[in-house]
Amino acid sequence: MDTDRVTSQIFSPDVQQPLDLFGIFVFALSGGLLAVRKNMDIFGICVLAEATALGGGVMRDLLIGAVPPVAFTNLGYFLTPLVAGLVVFFLHPEVERINRAVQTLDALGLGLFCVTGTAKAHxxxxxxxxxxxxxxxxxAGGGVIRDVLAQDPPALLRWDREIYAVPALVGATMVAVLIALDDLTTFTASSAAMIAFVLRMLALRYGWRAPRAWHRNGSRTSEE
Structure with a gap:
């Protein structure tokens, strides 16, 4: 396998873009829903939808020198979060009712982006x-930007939220190992994405959280 361009070994462009747009749309829904809960207007909803959907990818592209970021060179990437924001603006009660499904799709997006983000950085x-x-x-970067803009402590750093970054870390690590072994293919990359997805879903199902420091303030229950 030619590891000079490992992203080309994962999905063809005809498959990659629809998958990206799917993940972007779902991430944008979660941003829009938080904006509604914060009583923001339509502009705020669209801003949080854009930030959640594109923030992680934009930060990655800026750090690796892939400029201008693809979010600003591909109109579909920029417009998709706006569509999701409008869906939330007009239909947020219905979207809230299917929040469990949104979380499931969000976990799929998490798995996809941790894989493609690692490959692109390589x-x-x-x-x-x-x-x-x-x-x-x-x-996970878009979610952090979303929470900061909404003036919430980032969910990524809160002990009382199910693990989110850990599944992404596991998936990304698997991709790095596969690249090192010269074994990154559509099948193995998809397997890494699915493992990240399953870990996130298990965390939601069983309330898995990262451990906190032992003996903090002399008690593990003083803040609970």
Whole structure:
């Protein structure tokens, strides 16, 4: 396998773009829903939808020097979050009712973006550790930007939320290992994405959380 362009070994462009747009749309729904809960107007809804959907990818592209970021060179990438924002603006009660389905689709997007983000970082010459970090950033960075704009503590850093970055980290690490073994294919990349997806779904199902520091303030229950 030619590892100079490992992204080309995962999905063909005809498949990659629809998958990207799917993930972007679902991430944008979660951003729009938070904006509604914060009582924002239509502009705020669209801003949070855009930031959630594209923030991670834009930060990755800026860091690796892939400029201008693809979010601004591909009109579909920029317009899709706006469509999702309008869907939430007009139909947010219905979207809230299917929030479990939105979370499931969001987990699929998480798996997809941690894989493609890691591969793209490698294509731009980064080593394994940096590629893994940027794969995780691609998948989870938009959610951090969303929470900051909404003046919430980032869910990524809250102990009382189910793990989100960890599944992305696992998927990204698998991709880096596959690249090192010269074994990144559509099947193996999809397997890494599915493992990240399954971990996220199990976290939602069973309330998995990352451990906190032992003996903080002399008690593990003082803040609970």
């Amino acid at each position: 294509d731009y010459g980064l080593g394994s550790v940096a590629s893994v970090a940027l794969g995780m950033l691609t998948a």
